[in-house]
Amino acid sequence: MQIKSRKLKNVTSVFWNSQNNSLVLLDQRLLPWDVKFNEYHSVKDVSEAIKNMVVRGAPAIGVTAAYGMVFAAIQALSKFKRQEKQIEFLKASYSTLISSRPTAVDLENFARIILEEAINTNLSVENVLNKAHSLREKVIDECKNIGIQGEKIIKNGDTILTHCNAGAPATVDYGTALAPIYVAHSKNKKVRVIVDETRPRLQGARITAWELYEAGIEHSIITDNSAAFLMSKGEIDKIIVGADRCLQDGTIANKIGTLSLAISAKYFGIDFFVALPWSTIDLSGRKASDIVIEERDEEEVKFVTSMEKRILISNEKSPVLNYAFDITPAELIKGYITSEGVLTLDQLKKVIKK
């Protein structure tokens, strides 16, 4: 299942290996200690990889799900001759994939696009595979442009706080929240990043810190509960985070801890930005109360798993509440960093309506 690690600089977290028709995923659970890629060949295995967080980050999960639907097409064509049965299988595969994680909307959006492509055109592997490739390219391209647009709000000397990992692994390449920082750095702006460690799975301490270190960008890791204190000391100029779902009213769901950052930012008058591609926008008309917030296993909090070791870090018999995401209202968000520019809520609403 493993292929040879590539050099860090060429890492993309999700890609298709056309030599053996497999989906290749960077195993993000092992970062930064091991840069390992796994190959997948079925809807079921892709769904498990999403659930187990081999792949994480809303856009990367979206692209993964698109390729998952490619496997659905391959399997439908090989198993069934009747179109009706093929469609039934494709719809069941779609349900399997979107139920693997409930909060990130990209998963749903991308899987649905491939499902519709499969149903509404002559079903062929080539068609759906090309569609999946084009979605992947679109996300990469969008992230590049998020970087170019977002760079405009970064001043020389800024210290920017970010939460979780909204960098290259989370989005196939470049990142959302980190993309503007990469562009600013490439333009020789001095920029420093404060990295929330992001309990319980430590995507900040493990992945964001690793990316920034490799890119030579000045940064420091903090515990999540240190952020407000740094804000109070005037050490944070702005906050940029990614998103797992953005409603039409500008409400976002993002990694647990985002809400607390946004509230503290408001209290201290610090601008709070959300960087996101189009695939993160939920066009279904859902309200905040309709967003399903994933609750994950309490073992994630009770134990720390790292470098092939697993140790208990809490009172073992105590129960744990482990919400993976939270919901931040638009009133706390200064701007939305998109490939079309850094938008106010009203501007975002106009773009969504187009």
Added chain:
Amino acid sequence: MQIKSRKLKNVTSVFWNSQNNSLVLLDQRLLPWDVKFNEYHSVKDVSEAIKNMVVRGAPAIGVTAAYGMVFAAIQALSKFKRQEKQIEFLKASYSTLISSRPTAVDLENFARIILEEAINTNLSVENVLNKAHSLREKVIDECKNIGIQGEKIIKNGDTILTHCNAGAPATVDYGTALAPIYVAHSKNKKVRVIVDETRPRLQGARITAWELYEAGIEHSIITDNSAAFLMSKGEIDKIIVGADRCLQDGTIANKIGTLSLAISAKYFGIDFFVALPWSTIDLSGRKASDIVIEERDEEEVKFVTSMEKRILISNEKSPVLNYAFDITPAELIKGYITSEGVLTLDQLKKVIKK
């Protein structure tokens, strides 16, 4: 250095062993997996135990420092005949002790009381030891009364969020923030506690969860960054925390993460209380900007140490900022739970002036 573990129900975290004139400290670094007591016999060893967090919690550190000054008296009397030299030694010991941790004021307050006792009366071990005993008894008594007073604000069915550990180990016995919860529970009020795990040293997940579990009080552990989300869902009725220092204007220094909770509580209209004994009040006239916030070693964040194992959980080459405390302004605090009642800021100021 170790003596036999006592049954949990009799645990006090700091006490004097008169059989061999040693100070006995519950090793809080090992909780909840090991209930182990260490014995100390010198200023230097006591100072190290405070620095290394064998003992933690502002009042428990205060009492420990008082006994540390007893060792100073013992050493001064055995080393020097001239009073001048003895006082010099006592003052040097005082400096050693108060420099072991800079943020909690109880340390300074209690060590100074013993220093003054030693200087202003005929220096005798008996005198300073009795003074240290009386300070210890006073803290225990106060915590009992904090429980009795604080219970009045707890409604039947309340869910209370707390941060770090302001329970029995932190205060010799009973606790500050937990004392009202214990009293409410003993009066058969239904009360549930949400326990912030409290990175990096996990005093909530390890110690508070253990205490509550042993006491049979319903509770759940959460990651620190989940608190605001639970508040947004209406799942938190009130917040009670301890304090490491309370200025005369009501500003408090407490475990890192307290500020963020207080800001979120304000945003959601949830009452935020601070429970504290008199020894936590800083009467020096210091301002918030004068409080020294301890920065601890970055290894505390980069590695998790638990059950005799130590594992890396972050990108090893990234730097870390590890502030141990933060500062919460009085405007975010609904009330101060003291042994004299639950006081508003104005009432607290009046009591302080007495």
